[in-house]
Amino acid sequence: MRIRDIIEGRKEWRAHVARVKAxxxxxxxxxxxxxxxLFKVGPVELTEGTDLLSGIVDLFEEGAASGKGVLEVTGSDVAAFCDDLIQDSKTYADIYQESIGQGANKTAKKDTDKK
Incomplete structure (x- = not known):
């Protein structure tokens, strides 16, 4: 990653944070x-940009401008709202589950090879 990319990324993030604060x-x-x-459970791609987070801010700005409460925008179950946003994305939890599954498969294969 070039220094210019880092600087641009920081500028974008600061602008994003300013939108949230507004x-x-x-x-x-x-x-x-x-x-x-999302940072805890969310998609792997989340760390590669702010597209998802910017989309949420866009949605929130529209909701606020139309006078809606935030739960009118997200629904009362905010976690379900998040899950719907990332349902087709690979998450860190998915990667972890796959690694556990691969480990179990290797162990099972070793056991059957010994017999």
Missing amino acids: LPQDYQIVYKEIQKY
Whole structure:
């Protein structure tokens, strides 16, 4: 990664954070919880850019502009909202489950080879 890419990435992130801070307080709280959830469970691609997070901010800005409460936008189950956003994306949890499955397959193969 070049220095220019790093600088541009930081500029984009700062602009993104400024957009979040401009949201109403209830939207900011829910956004931060969504962000935590996605960074913990979310898609591998999330670390490669802010497209998903920017899309959420776009949605929140539209909701706030139309006078809706944040839960009217996301629904009352915010975790389900997040899961719907990433349902077709490979997550770190998926990678972990695959590695466990591969480990179990290797162990089972060794056991059958010994017999």
